Amino acid sequence: MNINMTLIGQSITFAFFVWFCMKFVWPPIVGALEARKKQIADGLAAADRGKHELELAAKRASETLHDVKIKAAEIIAQAEKRAGQIVDEAKNAAKGEGDRMIIAAKAEIEQETHRAREALRGEVAALVVAGAGRVLRREVDAKAHADLLEAIKNEL
Amino acid sequence: MSAEAHTSTEYIKHHLQNLTYGQLPAGYERGDGEVLQESTWTLAHTAREAKDMGFMAINVDTMGFSIVLGALFLFLFHRVAKAAGGQAATGVPSGLVNFVEWVVEFIDSSVKGSFTARNPLVAPLALTIFIWIFLMNLMDLMPIDWLPRVAGALGLPFMKVVPSTDPNATFGMSLTVFALVLYYSVKMKGVGGFVGELTLQPFGKWGMPANLLLEGVNLIAKPVSLALRLFGNMYAGEMIFILIAIMFSGGTVLALTGGVLQWAWAVFHILIITLQAFIFMTLTIVYLDMAHQEHH
Secondary structure, eight states: OOOOTHHHHHHHHHHHHHHHIIIIIHHHHHHHHHHHHHHHHHHHHHHHHHHHHHHHHHHHHHHHHHHHHHHHHHHHHHHHHHHHHHHHHHHHHHHHHHHHHHHHHHHHHHHHHHHHHHHHHHHHHHHHHHHHHHHHTSOOOTTTTHHHHHHHHHHO | OOGGGOOHHHHHHHHTOOOEEEEEOTTOBOTTSOBOSSOEEEEOSSHHHHHHTOSSEEEHHHHHHHHHHHHHHHHHHHHHHHHHHHHTTOSOOOHHHHHHHHHHHHHHHHHHHHOOSOOTTHHHHHHHHHHHHHHHHHGGGSOTTHHHHHHHHTTOSOOOOOGGGSHHHHHHHHHHHHHHHHHHHHHHHHHHHHHHHHHSTTTOGGGHHHHHHHHHHHHHHHHHHHHHHHHHHHHHHHHHHHHHHHHTTSOHHHHHHHHHHHHHHHHHHHHHHHHHHHHHHHHHHHHHHHHHOSOO
16 A cells, blocks of 8 residues: 555556547547437438328328319219210100101002002903903903003003 | 465455565565565565555556556447447447447436536546446455465465555546646636635635635645545455455354355445446546636
């Protein structure tokens, strides 16, 4: 327990340690701590921002969805309207076509009737001539009585 | 040096003697009766030799242990500092890094709490004081015979393991702190301001001698109390460990009691060594804070 040169040696050692600590130990550690603090703060801020953006995006998405729904309803209404129109047009067209077909059929029927009547008329005239010929037991000269026969045919 | 050959007194004295290297004058009669022909640089083999070496001697154990412990502290912290600087705090900090950063933050908040001026020296100074003293005190928890026995086997006559039980170490630190206090007092207040602080209060300029006496005592008490508080605590703690260790040679019952006591005292001592390191650090901060203040 004697005071000796150790006192000075310890002072120098101590001063050196403090100097080394001040130069090479303290600043980097404190710097790293500051950097980490900043990093964490930045991270938290970024997370906040992200959350905010998420909220905005959700809001935008719901707005868009709402718009789209309205638009879809409009489109459906238009489509329905258009479908009704198309059906009406088709109905009208079909009706017109039917009418036309009926008219055409009627005309054809009339023609057929007419033709049948003509044919019938010819046959009836032939029958009449044949009948008359049998009745008269003689051959009627068709040529001689052509004008007569024609007159009868027209009367039929 | 077997334990049987020692009386209790010798055992205690042996444990309290530093391994001293110094010069013995010509014609000096050494402990073993040898008379030196010329002045010799040598290790002291007895307490008397160590005393007679005077001021020009050095306590090899104190210097050695304190330098090794300080280097260990700086090595660990410097490695963490380099790692922290290299990765720029990108990764998740691991065990040692966490511990070092925790200590640094603790010191930083202590300094910010007590030191109001701005000085980049104070925080590293506080960190060095705290960790270094803590490590030096920690040597006290090592069973007191281990290292001296090893040293004895290596042929070294003495080995005092705890540097902070050597007043040279504690005064070395406290005087360095005192030098800083004086330096910053003069730097912040000027020579006139500092002298004025010592002489013009608390009684005004007509009470100058009384002021000088009071303030002088106040000033001198700082390094003395700083060093003696640490030294006294560690010395007393070491002494109790030595006294407990003596019980080990007193039979089974005493040895068992001694074991329990040693364990209990060691647990309590964990508190003391941390507390002493913390007190030394805090008072250093406070003294430097006072040195920076214009008026107090």
